[in-house]
Amino acid sequence: xxxxKSYKVRGTVLYAFMPREVDHHSSLELxxxxxxxxxxxxxxxxxxxxxxxxxxDSAGIGMLLGRYKEMAAMGGTVYVRNVSPRVxxxxxxxxIYRIIRDWDNRSEEGDR
Amino acid sequence: MEKMKKQESVSLEFESYSxxxxxxxxxxxxxxxxxxxxxxxxxxxxxxxxxxxxxAIIHGYExxxxxxxxxxxxREREFEAEVRDEGVGIxxxxxxxxxxxxxxxxxxxxGMGFSFMEAFMDQVTVxxxxxxxxxxxxxxxxxxxKGR
Numbered sequence: 001x002x003x004x005k006s007y008k009v010r011g012t013v014l015y016a017f018m019p020r021e022v023d024h025h026s027s028l029e030l031x032x033x034x035x036x037x038x039x040x041x042x043x044x045x046x047x048x049x050x051x052x053x054x055x056x057d058s059a060g061i062g063m064l065l066g067r068y069k070e071m072a073a074m075g076g077t078v079y080v081r082n083v084s085p086r087v088x089x090x091x092x093x094x095x096i097y098r099i100i101r102d103w104d105n106r107s108e109e110g111d112r
Numbered sequence: 113m114e115k116m117k118k119q120e121s122v123s124l125e126f127e128s129y130s131x132x133x134x135x136x137x138x139x140x141x142x143x144x145x146x147x148x149x150x151x152x153x154x155x156x157x158x159x160x161x162x163x164x165x166x167x168a169i170i171h172g173y174e175x176x177x178x179x180x181x182x183x184x185x186x187r188e189r190e191f192e193a194e195v196r197d198e199g200v201g202i203x204x205x206x207x208x209x210x211x212x213x214x215x216x217x218x219x220x221x222x223g224m225g226f227s228f229m230e231a232f233m234d235q236v237t238v239x240x241x242x243x244x245x246x247x248x249x250x251x252x253x254x255x256x257x258k259g260r
Contacts, residue, residue, distance in 0.1 A: 021134055023130075023133050023134065023162055023166065024130050024133055024166045024169070024170065025130035025131050025133050025134065027220075028130065031220070055137075055155070055158065055159075055162075057159050057162040057163055057166070057225075057228065058163060058222045058224035058225050058227075058228050059162075059166055059221075059222070061222040061224060062220040062221050062222035062224075063220060065220065065222060066220035086155055090159075090228075093224075093227075093228070093231060094222065094224055
């Protein structure tokens with residue numbers, strides 16, 4: 001796959017490995033790819049892994065918000081993971097940490 | 113060796129395809145590199161340019177065909193990016209620039225484009241009229257060059 005994104009499903013958790021650059025262009029594909037996986041497998045939790053990401057703009061935030069709304073509508077959850085300092089700054093500026101938390105900092109109880 | 117001019121510009125015109133968002137960022141980064149910016153300054157410029165170009169593509173041309181014009185200028189330690197489209201234009205610029213305002217919520221727009229531009233650049237001005245296109249001009253003064 002171009003730009004290095006990929007997906008993994010474990011149980012009902014979908015891990016989406018973000019590409020190196022998350023912008024309007026790559027967000028379009030991410031949205032359709034995730035929708036496709038969700039038609040094939042039951043997904044109750046979506047984890048965006050930013051290990052490979054070194055760029056993200058507000059289009060990426062819009063994409064995350066769109067996925068959050070979809071998941072929240074069916075009682076699901078969304079997390080981010082392996083966020084670089086730069087990407088963390090973008091997430092913090094957007095205020096999205098109020099509704100999407102870091103996977104590795106989730107509490108033992110309540111979050112699965 | 114040529115003496116460095118005090119001011120120099122470079123212009124790029126490209127079609128409103130979303131894959132050109134990255135292309136525009138890279139061009140801006142390469143041109144800004146002449147001023148020996150920090151990594152963070154380059155990332156800030158790339159992000160701001162990405163926002164402006166994406167707006168031209170999504171809002172200016174409503175994801176249809178059109179030409180996006182980008183003019184980059186360096187003046188001493190100042191970097192300027194001007195992104196222009198001949199698209200639909202903005203009726204109420206002040207409202208458009210309000211944090212979280214978006215005219216396209218169904219298209220998963222965060223409404224944060226202008227806020228990000230203003231956060232990462234020193235000054236952002238927007239000139240636009242409905243039916244007459246939009247010009248976004250952003251400047252950033254970079255910290256002292258060599259020897260950092």
